[in-house]
Structure formats: C-alpha cells, structure tokens
Amino acid sequence: MSKSKKENFRGxxxxxxxxxxxxxxxxxxxxSILCILADEKPHRNSNIKRxxxxxxxxxxxxxxxxxxxxxxxxxxxxxxxxxxxxxxxTEDGKSIIPLLVQMGKWxxxxxxxxxxxxxxxxxxxxxx
Amino acid sequence: MSKSKKENFRGxxxxxxxxxxxxxxxxxxxxSILCILADEKPHRNSNIKRxxxxxxxxxxxxxxxxxxxxxxxxxxxxxxxxxxxxxxxTEDGKSIIPLLVQMGKWxxxxxxxxxxxxxxxxxxxxxx
DNA sequence: CCGGATCCTACATGATACTG
DNA sequence: CAGTATCATGTAGGATCCGG
Numbered sequence: 001m002s003k004s005k006k007e008n009f010r011g012x013x014x015x016x017x018x019x020x021x022x023x024x025x026x027x028x029x030x031x032s033i034l035c036i037l038a039d040e041k042p043h044r045n046s047n048i049k050r051x052x053x054x055x056x057x058x059x060x061x062x063x064x065x066x067x068x069x070x071x072x073x074x075x076x077x078x079x080x081x082x083x084x085x086x087x088x089x090t091e092d093g094k095s096i097i098p099l100l101v102q103m104g105k106w107x108x109x110x111x112x113x114x115x116x117x118x119x120x121x122x123x124x125x126x127x128x
Numbered sequence: 129m130s131k132s133k134k135e136n137f138r139g140x141x142x143x144x145x146x147x148x149x150x151x152x153x154x155x156x157x158x159x160s161i162l163c164i165l166a167d168e169k170p171h172r173n174s175n176i177k178r179x180x181x182x183x184x185x186x187x188x189x190x191x192x193x194x195x196x197x198x199x200x201x202x203x204x205x206x207x208x209x210x211x212x213x214x215x216x217x218t219e220d221g222k223s224i225i226p227l228l229v230q231m232g233k234w235x236x237x238x239x240x241x242x243x244x245x246x247x248x249x250x251x252x253x254x255x256x
Numbered sequence: 257c258c259g260g261a262t263c264c265t266a267c268a269t270g271a272t273a274c275t276g
Numbered sequence: 277c278a279g280t281a282t283c284a285t286g287t288a289g290g291a292t293c294c295g296g
Binding site: 015024032125 | 143144147148233238239
Binding site: 044045046057058060077080081082083084085 | 277278279280281
C-alpha cells in the first residue's frame with residue numbers, strides 16, 4: 001500500500017481484520033504474485049512478469065510495492081549492470097500462504113458446483 | 129453476482145479459485161453481511177441494515193443478491209403487509225465462515241504488528 | 257418494508273513513453 | 277532490467293427518487 005497502511009484506497013480506516021487480510025491479498029494481481037513466490041525461492045521482477053503473462057510494468061511495480069509495504073515480501077537490489085532485483089516472501093508473507101491454499105480449496109469446491117466453471121488459473125496454488 | 133457466475137464484473141473469466149473465493153466475500157459489505165448471518169438465525173433486511181449502520185438500500189440489495197446468486201444465502205419472502213424478507217446462510221454459506229474466521233485471526237495478528245492500527249470492526253467474527 | 261432505476265464520482269487498472 | 281510519470285477508461289460504490 002503506497003498510502004498509510006492503516007488506510008485503504010478511500011482513506012477510510014481498515015478496522016476489520018478480515019478486510020485487512022483481503023486488502024493485502026486482494027486486487028487483480030497480488031494473490032497471484034504471492035502464489036508465485038510461495039516456492040520460497042527468490043524471484044526476479046522479469047521472472048514474475050513472465051509467469052503472470054499480461055501484467056504491465058506499472059501494475060507489477062505497484063503490486064510488489066504494496067506487498068512490501070504490508071511486510072509480505074522482501075525486495076533485494078543488486079547493483080549490477082543490468083540491474084537485478086529479487087523478491088521473496090518474508091515470514092509474515094509465508095504465513096498467508098496456508099490461507100490462500102484454503103481459499104483455493106474452498107473456491108474449487110464451489111466452482112465445481114457450477115458446471116460452466118471448470119478451468120483454474122495456472123499460477124494458483126491449488127493446481128499444485 | 130447479477131451477471132453470469134463464471135464472469136466477474138469485468139466480464140473476465142474467474143478461473144482462479146482463490147479469486148473466486150475473494151470475489152464472493154469481497155467488496156465493501158459482503159464479508160460483514162456473512163458475519164452477521166453467521167449466527168445461523170434468519171435476519172430481516174432491515175435488521176442487517178441496522179447492524180451495518182451506514183449502508184444504502186441499493187448496496188444492501190445488491191450485496192444480498194450477489195450472495196444469493198453465489199449460493200451463499202437464501203432469501204425467503206413472506207407476503208405480508210408490510211412485506212417481510214428474511215435471509216439466512218445456506219450450507220455452502222456456512223462453509224465459508226471458518227475461512228473468514230481464519231482471515232480475521234491472521235489479520236488481527238498482522239494489524240497488531242503495526243502500532244497505529246488498533247481498532248477492530250464491530251461486526252467482525254473475530255470480536256466474538 | 258423492500259427493492260428497482262438513474263445518475264454521479266472516485267479510484268483501480270491499463271497504455272504508453274521515458275529514465276538510469 | 278527495473279522502475280517512474282502521465283494520461284485514459286471502466287466500474288464499484290453511493291445518492292436519490294420512485295413503485296408495489
């Protein structure tokens with residue numbers, strides 16, 4: 001979150017732990033990024049981008065910054081040429097993974113009840 | 129969801145179970161409504177509205193419809209004068225409550241790590 | 257009491273071009 | 277390679293009025 005951690009995008013207080021949780025992993029990309037980093041190996045910016053497929057630079061940088069601000073990931077910069085930056089989960093970041101796994105399991109069960117919904121995203125933990 | 133269940137607001141496929149889960153409980157009001165209904169007693173429209181405090185009729189109706197479309201809640205209409213409508217969790221709806229509880233626990237732990245974030249919302253399961 | 261129909265605004269997301 | 281700045285757009289959320 002580029003703004004103060006205690007406020008959401010609208011400037012309102014994020015007083016509810018449930019919403020705080022969903023705010024951190026929510027949005028279009030952040031849950032996918034967390035899934036990618038869940039292998040506990042450091043990933044380069046370009047590596048994450050490739051796995052996500054169609055994310056723009058802007059959104060990737062923004063999402064990574066929000067996750068870093070929330071204490072979920074660590075950013076390590078190597079002063080090389082060309083520049084190299086690696087991201088990896090913090091301990092707090094690792095702690096949200098089981099939650100994502102459970103959400104994935106629950107979502108799969110629900111989706112299977114709707115015959116028209118069959119495919120799963122490729123970066124989802126649930127596909128492992 | 130008033131649109132097809134397999135599409136989100138943007139018309140994109142919701143192929144990821146994690147995002148499907150967060151889509152159902154996400155948004156500004158739906159998690160709170162699920163928390164209110166978690167006592168497994170039927171609640172009237174006006175009752176939910178009072179507990180939420182500042183939700184508009186439009187948003188309340190829309191959120192309830194989305195939850196009903198997702199199979200989380202049941203809407204029962206009594207043809208009385210004045211009209212009475214009651215909502216209660218379905219079995220599928222009850223199954224998401226433990227997930228919300230866990231999100232609340234995780235969120236509480238994270239929020240406590242930020243000294244500036246202290247208060248919790250009143251309708252959150254976590255306060256029970 | 258409940259909810260539909262409009263209209264409106266703020267902001268999340270995206271497209272593009274640019275720096276070191 | 278990584279990130280920033282700017283501008284454009286779709287839509288979630290809200291305000292308000294109306295109808296049964």
